[in-house]
Amino acid sequence: MSRSVGSDNAEERLRRIEAVTDTTLAHLAVEELLEELLKRVRDILDADTATVLLVDGGGQNLIATASSGIEEEVRQGVRIRVGRGFAGRIAARREPLVLERVSPATVANPLLWQKGIQSLAGVPLVAGGELLGVLHIGRISGDPFTSRDVELLQLAADRVALATRARRSHVERAAASALQRSLLPARLPRIPGLELSARYAPGEGGSVSGDWYDVFTLPSGWLCVAIGDVVGRGLTAATVMSRMRTAMRSFAIDSADPSEALSKADRHVRHFEPQTMATIAYAMWEPSLERMHLSLAGHLAPVMAPAGGVAALAEVPIDPPVGVGSAPLRRNTTVIDVPPGATVLFYTDGLVERRHRPLDAGLKLLRDSVVSGPTETVCSTVMARLVGNDPTDDDIAVLALRRQTPEELRTMDLDVDAVPESLSDIRSALRRWLPAVGASEDDVADLLVVVGEACANAVEHAYGPRGGPLNIRLEAGEDEVRVTVKDSGNWREPRGRLRGKGTQLMRQLSDELHVEHDPHGTTVHIRRRLAGGDPP
Known part of the structure; x- marks a missing residue:
């Protein structure tokens, strides 16, 4: 018996496809949203199964994320290599594909023929030119899918892709923001003889980047200060940033000076994060706090403001960022005197870089804005003068340290x-x-x-x-x-x-x-x- 639907209800099917996503689904999470959409797609196209496989973070595999009628795909964590099998070919070519007969020779996932599926139709999930995954439907009996079925399936897939990308972007932004907030110090350590304050402001676009800072002490009594920026945005950059922060703490324990720690971080990134680049400013303060040992990996130099004096950028060579090149680099460490009452301000490039303002102009404005004094006041003044009400799509991290005077101590x-x-x-x-x-x-x-x-x-x-x-x-x-x-x-x-x-x-x-x-x-x-x- 034929299961194809006549042309008399084609308009009704088209209307239902166009309404496959609606406002009643707005509260659902990604997986729940997909499961509900797949139920609707099965009903509209008279299919026994419907599955969405999404591309993984590396872009090499399709992961079964939601399914209706063959839920085992998700429960068993089905993974299909892009280019291999039915779904893999659709992803590689970004073209629809119909199979009139399912067999081990035509599909890579044994669950499909074990389930008794006879025919398959699949289409790519693409939104904004980005391949998100594959949507495929199957029938256990009846006629194979027609070209009209495929047109309707692609129409549904386009709506599923848009809804998935929007929901996933929202989830990733929330996850990245939560991850970054959890890793930034909730409270700066109390260091006798040193006053510390910090600011972090996310970019206007809502997509978190890899800006971070850290302050910690070593068993030797040395104080370590790090601030950095992982190139990229979103959850991936925030995840790499979290690993970078943890790695820097580990390297600090066994490193005699900042350049050694950054050299270890460079080797770590080139081996474990080969597609990553990051800038880092890393300083180690002697237990007396009289001197700071500083090394810069592609990062802008901090601003130094002596008590009652004029602020200036620290005269420190800027070495290449970590993750650049294929061979170890010789990095530099500069020892800087920090007299009582002096303020040191570390920052990420989002503070000084603007499309409408040259970098040199931003750095000059920053130098003019830093006057040694209470660090909370320094941070507030810097953010007010360099950010104000001017939106920026880049995150900003600022960390101010002031060596207290003997009178204050x-x-x-x-x-x-x-x-x-x-x-x-x-x-x-x-x-x-x-x-x-x-x-x-x-x-x-x-x-x-x-x-x-x-x-x-x-x-x-x-x-x-x-x-x-x-x-x-x-x-x-x-x-x-x-x-x-x-x-x-x-x-x-x-x-x-x-x-x-x-x-x-x-x-x-x-x-x-x-x-x-x-x-x-x-x-x-x-x-x-x-x-x-x-x-x-």
Whole structure:
């Protein structure tokens, strides 16, 4: 019995095809949308099966994404190579194809002949000149598909392609934006002696690019600052950006200077991301914060603004971006003095590049806009003057760091968890703060022991394994340093016969040591006269 539909209802079928996507489907996700559309296509074209296979990210394979009547294709993750089999040939040629007889010789997917499908018709899914995938329908019995069926199927496919691209673009933008937001630091680390602020603004087009920044410390006490831009847009660029950020953290652990870390990143990209190019500015600050070691991989130089002075671009050679060329490159590291009160501003090119403004003009405007001061004010001023109400289709990342002056550092509070992992952070903070308030090397060495012992005691005795709040208050006087270490736990009695040696050492290395226990916790008061100060 014939299953073809007569010409008397052809107009009705055409009307239904033209309405295959409507506003009632607007709330559906991509897979749900496709499943509903395939049900309608099956009904209109009197087919037993309908399947959409979408091109994967590499453009080499078709992946079964939605199906009606042969749902096993999706559940089993059917993958067809472009150019191979029925769907693969349609994708490669971007032309419709009809099979009057399905067999292992004509299709690559065994599910089709195992299902008993006798005839197939398929068309490419194309939107805006981009191949999205293939839509094919099948019949288990009845007449093969006609040229009129194929015309209607292509009409339906055009609407399916437009709806899929729009929905997928929306989903990818949301996913890329969420990924980028999750990877940008939710809160910049608190670095004693350094003030930090940042801004990130997505482009007006709504498509996220690969702009990112990162700030982290190493076990050695060095501070690392990275900012970069992966060439490209959308979810792919955001995904590569996430891998790049993670890779840079890994390379930083085992790299002696920024150029070494960027050389490793270059090899990583050329091997694992061969189609990727990225610019990166990577700086390592000495624990004292007095000097910054900087290397640029195709990235614009940061702006340096001394306290009360004129801002200028850092004089640093710009090496090629990572991912360029096929051979390792010799990269450069420049050591830059950062005096107290100076501000360093890192940024991505979206801040200074505009179609209506030469790059040099944008850089001049940026230099004129940066004046050393509170970093929040610096970021706000820069964004107001260089962005204002001027739309840009590129993302913008800005990161400002200012080295605080000794006067600003006379008093500092550190709030940490009383767990062993916090002890290295406390030592790093002391190594930065003590020299800034006039402590000598001997002072620093002794106070690291005294304060470290007080904090270690709190970690061991005040709380259980989960820790609790620990506050370290640092105060610098004219010729002395006072440190208060306070917890709110209930101290356990020391274990072992040889305990108490730490307290004895603390007394020897400080000029005054006083321990207070009360129902609210324990407070350790430490006073150390700095070298050169008069005896009390």
